Amino acid sequence: MYSCAVVLAAGEGKRMKSTTPKVLHKVCGKEMINHVIDTLREADINDVNIIIGNGSEKVKENTISKNVSYSLQEKQLGTGHAVKCAKNFLEGKKGIVAIFTGDAPLVTTETVSKLVSFHQVNGFKGTILTSIVETPYGYGRVIREKNGEVKKIVEHKDCSEEELEVNEINAGMYCFDIDALLSSLDNLSNSNAQGEYYLTDVIEILKIKGEKLGAMPVPFEETMGVNSRVQLAEVEDIMRRRINNKHMENGVTLIDPKNTYIDAEVIIGNDTIIYPGNVIGGKTIIKKNCVLYPNSRIQDSTIESGVTIQSSVILESCVGNNTTVGPFAYIRPDSVIGKSVRIGDFVEIKKSTIGDHTKVSHLTYIGDAEVGENCNFGCGTVVVNYDGKNKYKTIIGDNVFIGCNTNLVSPITINNNSYIAAGSTITEEVPEDALAIARARQTNKEGWVTKKAFNK
Structure with missing residues (x-):
């Protein structure tokens, strides 16, 4: 059956x-809404x-870049009003629409697929994603009939x-x-203290019509929304644990997972060992048998097999x-950087091969350069690539x-097998x-120190 999705993302988020x-x-390097979109796509909801x-x-x-469509909610008048703004998107479609929130990035692909299947198999007109919590204070309660609907x-x-006393809460998904949704949206009312249209009222409207309504509980961590920086940190912690567990299950050793920070889209090969304090971000790929000693930052880079990185x-x-x-x-x-290269301490490489x-x-700067194979840079070498206006x-x-303490003033060519x-x-x-050789000839002036009295 055809399925599409609407993602609520118009809120201001004052807190x-x-x-x-x-x-x-962002949560683990990716915007919350892009987590939700990617999860929907992985569950085969493409529209x-x-x-x-x-x-x-x-x-x-x-x-x-996610190839999505947009509906504008100029004034935020409640969740029901938000979905009303998507009527042009929904009209003419037959099938199922899933509604998720853009500030709840922890919902999983498996849950999305199960929700759609649960809804379809049971012939429900509306299905609510719920969670069972010990302390449901402040949450809307899902009240069921004796038959479970x-x-x-x-x-x-x-x-x-x-x-x-009911501890099953509405997750807002x-x-x-x-x-059924479109016909119910037309009957929504904003006659409440807030003057807003609530999506939860659709459930009541469908119930009055005698339609079947279901609810599917999932772990609370999947339905956690973010409304504050504190909640953002809580969600980040859960997502980071999931990501790190995934890598360890795939054969990566994390010495201290609680102090290892890996973004959502990073790929790591098996038998790589990662020590604490490493921050690996963006679309980085780290291949097999690498060792990352403590406290490195790697962003949007490719690290081939067998590489060792320290701080x-x-x-x-x-x-x-x-x-x-x-x-x-x-x-x-x-x-x-090529194969079997040594990039040592306090070395900076910029836009170079x-x-x-x-x-x-050690202690070398190489910028805007093409360097060949089997070269050796002495300590303190500087590629002087900038004249104050242009780079060469x-x-x-x-x-x-x-040799040590050499300046290579660009633009310049140093040919094969030469020494400096x-x-x-x-x-x-x-x-x-x-x-x-490009240095002044050494001159020794005998007795100069005594003559100048510098030794007194």
């Missing part, structure tokens, strides 16, 4: 105290409509003494027959097989040895097989 729309706050309002342009900017939803403040930062770059990085190295965006088996052991390129061939003497400032091309 977040933020200029960012609530649904765009997704987003109800936007507060910060609508920002929400569009961050979801447009839903009788009504009662807000906490309206509950009788008996209804207050639903499945409806599209025709370093790698951003939007690639690191080849069996390379070592760090400690305290900084690999900036658009860098490609480093060939296989090259050693950049340096090309270094294979098997080049660069320590302390040189190189401003001209170095030919193949040559030794380049």
Whole structure:
């Protein structure tokens, strides 16, 4: 049967105290609403409509790549009003519509699939996602008939003494027959203290019509919504635990999962070992048999097999097989590090390619450069790529040895098999097989210290 989804994402989220729309706050590196959209797609619901309002342009900017449609709720007049704003999206469709909230990113693909199947198999016109909680204070209660079907939803403040004892709460997520929902939306009223249209009233309308209504309970953590920074942190903690458990089940060793931060879209190969304090973000791919010692940050990068990283930062770059990085190295965006390379302590690489088996052991800056294979950079080497106005390129061939404290003033080419003497400032091309020396000749002045009385 055809199924589509409506995601409520128009709320302002005042308790977040933020200029960012609530649904765009990130959980494990991904916007909450994009978690929800991706979950729906993984459950084979491809036709997704987003109800936007507060910060609508920002929400569009961050979801447009998901190939969704939008409905505008100019004034936030309740959940029922939000769904009313999607009538143009729903009209003419036959089948099932799932309704989820953009600030509840923990719902799983399995739950979405089960909800749609449960709704369809039982012939319900409306199905509520619920949770059983020990302390239901403040939540709307789901009251069932003796046969298990839903009788009504009662807000906490309206509950009788008996209804207050019910611990099944409304999660605010639903499945409806599209025709039944559309006809009920026309009958919604805002004659209440808040002057708003509530989606929960659709349940009562359908019940009065004699329609079958169901409820499917799921663990409370899946239905948790985010309305404050405290709740955002709680949801982040749950999501991080899920992600870390998934990687460990796939053969990754996390020495201390509670202190390892891995974003939702990161891929990690088996037999990789990750120590505490690592922050791995974006669309990073870490392949097999790597070791990440404590306190590195890796963002949107590819780390090939057998790499060892110690206390370093790698951003939007690639690191080849069996390379070592760090400690305290900084690999900036658009860098490609080859195989079996040594990037040592306090080395910075910026928008450069480093060939296989090259050693950049310590205290060196390489920017806007192409470096060949089997090169050696002495301590304190600087590629001088910026003249205050423009940046220039340096090309270094294979098997080049660069002595300590060398400046390579770009644009410049250092050809294969050449040597550069320590302390040189190189401003001209170095030919193949040559030794380049660019420093003043040493002069010793005997007795100078005594003559100047500097030794007193």
